Amino acid sequence: MSLEILIDTVKNETEESEEKIQSSILNLIEKFGTNHFNDDDIQVNVSNLEILLCEKLHEAGLLNIVFQYHCHENAGDEETKNLSDKCSYCMKILHDGARDHEINRVYNFSRGHYDKIVSYISMKDEQKYFMPELQRNFENLKKDIDTIIPFLGAGVSIPLGLPNWENLLKNFYEYFPKEHLKEVYRDFIDEGDFFGALDYLMDKSQYISNEDQLKEEIIRIMATANYNLEDEKHNFFDFVELKSDYYITTNYDLAMERYLTLAGDYNSPICMDEIGSLRNMSTTGNSIIHLHGHINRKSAMIVTNRDYNKLYTKKGTMMQLSAILGTRPLLFLGFSFKDKFFVKMYEKLISILKTDHYIVLFNPELSEIKELNMKNVKVIGLNVTDGNHAKAIKTLINFLNQNN
Structure with missing residues (x-):
């Protein structure tokens, strides 16, 4: 039978x-x-x-x-x-x-x-979640798996109860004294100008008036992460299984560090101001580079337009990041090119990203796939109709690790 x-x-x-x-x-x-x-x-x-x-x-x-x-x-x-x-x-x-x-x-x-x-079960899951018209992208990603660097966005932390960028900023609506101020703030968010929104918040709010106060609020929100979640409901252990020597993230939280620690592979998180010398980078792998800082180094957290623009225009920093990445492809997880904030960030990074890259998207449209292909980003399209995004990504990572 x-x-x-x-x-x-x-x-x-x-x-x-x-x-x-x-x-x-x-x-x-x-x-x-x-x-x-x-x-x-x-x-x-x-x-x-x-x-x-x-x-x-x-x-x-x-x-x-x-x-x-x-x-x-x-x-x-x-x-x-x-x-x-x-x-x-x-x-x-x-x-x-x-x-x-x-x-x-x-x-x-x-x-x-x-x-x-x-x-057999892997095959059935792949048939369920993988977009067959993008099979070539799946196969190419599998071939590149040993050189891939995972790039983690806010979406990967949503299962832990943490907000994406848009919802993080929406937490601060109540800190404006007037409705018309909220409307302007909302416009910043809708335009994907998240750091512009934070600048406006500090300028107009009667509760958050400087960077330190803003960072404390963000740290408070990041501290609400639910790390008691069942393994099948998130993907951090799956990211560990990618066994990359580097992970890059724009997230302030330290979720990836936590799950690497549980897997016995922990290395200290690294902020951009700490990669001035490659000697600071671990030779044993699993280094996590936080482009925008993290909650355990409040001074390194980037929360203003000034610091954001400084980061991506500082030639030395970009050269150092380029030396780490070389010509290795990135695998974007937890991002969307519909997110204007991410598009702007990618356009700043593209000057040092000299190869094709990959992005995992749920239920992407053909027009989106074609547009991203023009930007040298190959879409890994996952059909998710049951709401189980975590299982779809598990299926992908299991596929990538087959015979590896």
């Missing part, structure tokens, strides 16, 4: 969705891998659907089952594949002599069956 037929059979018997059944199969192999597990493990760790799947997987020849038994008469231990066999010690038929034996059913996935199941 093929996996496809097995899933259809279980779907008809249980009325569960194909996605739920695939998820349950994946759950089983993630829980147990190729390790042995028994009925006690199943009772504690496995749902009713997964119990049924164990039965069906065994019938399909994809899950091995043996019976380990202890003979009370002769105090011997042995195993068999069939309870119709005789005990090797007392010679009684095992299913007839249950009182004379302690019998335990033991399961395991062979490495070949494990790989077959993972490969």
Whole structure:
């Protein structure tokens, strides 16, 4: 029985969705891998659907089952594949002599069956999420994976409860004393001039009047991140699996550092004023460059137009960043070219980015894909109709790491 037929059979018997059944199969192999597990493990760790799947997987020849038994008469231990066999010690038929034996059913996935199941589910997920008309971009990204530098935007931290740039600024509406001031502030945001909006905030607000006060407000918001989120609801461990020697981010939060630490790969975050010498950069990899600073170095946080323009026009800084990046492609995650702020930043960076780059976008339109291709940015388009953006990115990163 093929996996496809097995899933259809279980779907008809249980009325569960194909996605739920695939998820349950994946759950089983993630829980147990190729390790042995028994009925006690199943009772504690496995749902009713997964119990049924164990039965069906065994019938399909994809899950091995043996019976380990202890003979009370002769105090011997042995195993068999069939309870119709005789005990090797007392010679009684095992299913007839249950009182004379302690019998335990033991399961395991062979490495070949494990790989077959993972490969099948990966293929189904890729069919679901990958835009087939962009398959060439997916394949080229996979070829480039060893040289890719992930570039993380605010979107990757949204699952942690943190706002993107637009929503971060909207937090400060209440700090304006007059409605007409809010309207001007809103216009800055709509134009993607986020640092212009922050300058205006400090000029007109009766609560935030200088950079230090603004940075404290941003730090307070970043401190609300929910790091107790289940792994399947965010992608930071997936980014760790990219195993890049550098990560770049415009985010103030330290989420990537946190998850690298949990994975045992932590290195200190680096601000732009700290890359003056490549000796400051880690030789062991996993360095995270915060272009706009981070919450643990308030003095390095860029929150004004003046500092923003200074950063991207300072020749020495750009040359240093160019020396790090070389001709390596970037993989933009958590950004959108519909975001005017990001477009402006990319245009400032393009002078040192001398190769093609990639951006992950959800449900991109053809016109957007063509426009980005003109800018030497190849779109990795993910079709997401179920709202599960995290799973779509997991599917992508699993694809990139296959045979790598």
